[in-house]
Amino acid sequence: MSSFEATNTKSSMIDLNEHSSLHLVQSLPIWQENEKLESIASAGESNMNLVLRVKTNLRSVILKQSKPFVRKFPQIPAPIDRIEIELCYYQLIEDDEILSSFSPRPLNYNAEHHILLIEDLGNGxxxxxxxxxxxxxxxxxxxxxxxxxxxxxxxxxxxxxxxxxxxxxxxxxxxxxxxxxxxxxxxxxxxxxxxxxxxxxxxxxxxxxxxxxxxxxxxxxxxxxxxxxxxxxxxxxxxxxxxxxxxxxxxxxxxxxxxxxxxxxxxxxxxxxxxxxxxxxxxxxxxxxxxxxxxxxxxxxxxxxxxxxxxxxxxxxxxxxxxxxxxxxxxxx
Incomplete structure (x- = not known):
């Protein structure tokens, strides 16, 4: 299982998009100590969730946030906790040599903001x-x-x-x-x-x-x-x-x-x-x-x-x- 601990806060959900400021995303309790954000960009088309590529002074990661609707079809409601299912899946397969080699690693999870950080697999x-x-x-x-x-x-x-x-x-x-x-x-x-x-x-x-x-x-x-x-x-x-x-x-x-x-x-x-x-x-x-x-x-x-x-x-x-x-x-x- 992942060594990271899921973080939570008592604040209301921060609703991100491709144009969210570095300052806003930096304020989220999901970053390592002394980690400074350098850029944020869309990580490509996504039907269900917001998917951003975030580059920092330490690494490049993928940030996924689920919303209470389908991203491609905002008129369709969707379970907002679906991001936790994705996390559970990645955690479950982490100890399997084959499946883990085919999958991104989960890095951090914040339940309050429905955000999952995962390994950046590059420009695939x-x-x-x-x-x-x-x-x-x-x-x-x-x-x-x-x-x-x-x-x-x-x-x-x-x-x-x-x-x-x-x-x-x-x-x-x-x-x-x-x-x-x-x-x-x-x-x-x-x-x-x-x-x-x-x-x-x-x-x-x-x-x-x-x-x-x-x-x-x-x-x-x-x-x-x-x-x-x-x-x-x-x-x-x-x-x-x-x-x-x-x-x-x-x-x-x-x-x-x-x-x-x-x-x-x-x-x-x-x-x-x-x-x-x-x-x-x-x-x-x-x-x-x-x-x-x-x-x-x-x-x-x-x-x-x-x-x-x-x-x-x-x-x-x-x-x-x-x-x-x-x-x-x-x-x-």
Missing amino acids: TDFSAMYGQDYTWDSSDFNALSQYLNALHELQVSNFPDNLEMKKLNHEHLFQFPFEEENGFDLDSIQPGLQGLSLAYKRDLDLKSALEALGKRYLSQGTILLHGDFHPSSWLKTENGVKFIDTEFAFMGDCEFDLGVLFAHFDLAQQDTSCQSNFLKLYRHSYSEKLVDAYRGMEIMRRLIGIAQLPLSLTLEEKKSLLEKARLLILSQ
Whole structure:
């Protein structure tokens, strides 16, 4: 476990942003003795939390602060203590040689201001390029995915928080919102014709019944620790290899959930089918193929007709083909 002690104060929460002054951030009770801040900048796009790179006279660190809403979609409320889940995850894996090598180290945590300081992994890039045309995998990067999930899904865990509030938030956007006919989200603003295309699935009672059953399973407590959001934006390529970040959705559940999400993004990126088969050759944990397919289909559909859109360049016909494939995967459970 980490040697640092979580700090707390009796003051009200300091609400930070990318333009917060050095003086304000310096005033937080999270710094080492004689540590002086030199610069603050955004550490890149983040869907859930504020993420800043803070350079001091002693080091460079990443400061994450959770808010009572989703950062990318401020109209969506979110559990503010999700940052503590991320801390718990990093603390839990610190003694595992493989998982710790793929993850940033937690450095300090302040509960009052919902701030987590973690190791700065450098100017890495996520794997969103996978969605572009003609993307090819570096074999070591691809192998990192299986090494990480193998170690994570084999980890013996007995005391991880249930993270139920984050699961409920995710459940709404995985299994419900994308399939509501009148949800207020105009898909034609994403791509003309997508709204009309989505209606067949929003009115499909068999599909919605299967999703309801799958969603209940997602909300139940499982026995395997999952990353919970295992897709290209959570994978970081750095000078020291691939790292895996943003674990606030971590929970105890089905290993098939992480696998299904991963394989859905292979589909959305139009990766060759060999990507999935090659991954499974390296994966050691037992799994249900039908359950993997069901979660995979759900993730494809929610990314195409839900609010959490991806930088895809698919035609409407290609999306239609994927949506129909996803429907069949879900109904196969």
